[in-house]
Amino acid sequence: MKIHEWEAFLRTWSAERDAARRAEDPALPPLGWLGFAPAPPERIAALEARLGAALPPSYRSFLEVTDGWRWAGEFVELLAPAAGVGPLRELTAHAHEELTFWEREDLDAELDAELDEDLDAELDEEEDGDEEERYESARWNRAIQISLTGDGTWLLLDPGDIGEDGEWAAYRYSSWSGHGPVRHASFADLMRAEYEGFRALRHRPAGTAGS
Template identity: 35%
Template sequence: MEISGGNVPRTAEDWRGFLVEYGGVYVRTADEYERARLTAEQIESHWLGAEPADERTIAATEQRLGIRFPPGLRAFLAVTDGWHGVGGWIDQVSPCAEIDWLRNTDMGTELIEIYAEEEEESEPNELIALLRSALVIANGEDLWLLDPTRTQPDGEWTAHEFAPKYGEDSEYPSFAELFHASKEQMISLAESEE
């Protein structure tokens, strides 16, 4: 599938190429603070990932969570168990050991409590339902969430970039398309600053 001028990764091979390209964009557009956190090897190789997660690690994480990951996330983890250096307000895509249900995290508990109070004062909303059911796969000031209650025909889960500070939620058909949009946003911001 083609969006915003590039291919969205689907397979592990696609992810390898995409992530090196993504890392190159990140290195090229990083501000002083972001660049200072990169090693010389990362700057040269454009690889901001880790070792791949093996099938046992992925399966153990799925068992811990009681689900099977969507195909795009499985392919990503088979290439790198996490990714540092994400554009926008995301610090990292979590490794298997840190992927969890949002409701099981301190931030998630707090967000659910805040939005549940607001929901009591108004009509029920989709955001609180998302916060209660979502898997958090990336974090920073914002969060990347996957919604297992909304599965696409290809098995992908609907992905969300949620900004808790503003209560803003952007929806994407899949994790891969959210990641791709992040790359396009980095490019767009860099071009607007030139």
């Protein structure tokens, strides 16, 4: 999604959230624009310097329109401004631990499907004790957290999973969902999914934002 596309998409989202909110309580004041002022080039450059990598195109162009965002879907109250973005393992240690656990569970399930009973029993003996604590996930150790406030929900980018278009894989993880993180090919795809989730829960009619 390019910078001019973000503008139209986000203004539609703002208007629809405002309409949905005021339909429930007409006395509420208008929300207006859910975003903020654009991130200046030096702030984006500072974030790239901290991360040691150029930002993916759709996320960079988003920040060039708004430095953060309120109500990304129904369960993320605030997307971080550029200055608030950082490693998941540092910003939210318990979410990092939960995601590492989910990854380890998936790997164990795959391994169980491949091993015979004798080898599986041998593996169980080797993993007895604190093996769970020793497991390290390359993906979640490098994951970048881009949301600040939410209902047990985090939005993340993976700078180690890059598509041919330069986009980083993006994830939504809700600790209460009963399943692991949901992967999207880009930040733009993640935001489209959050928008559609908002519409589904708010029962809004179909529209054209984000096409």
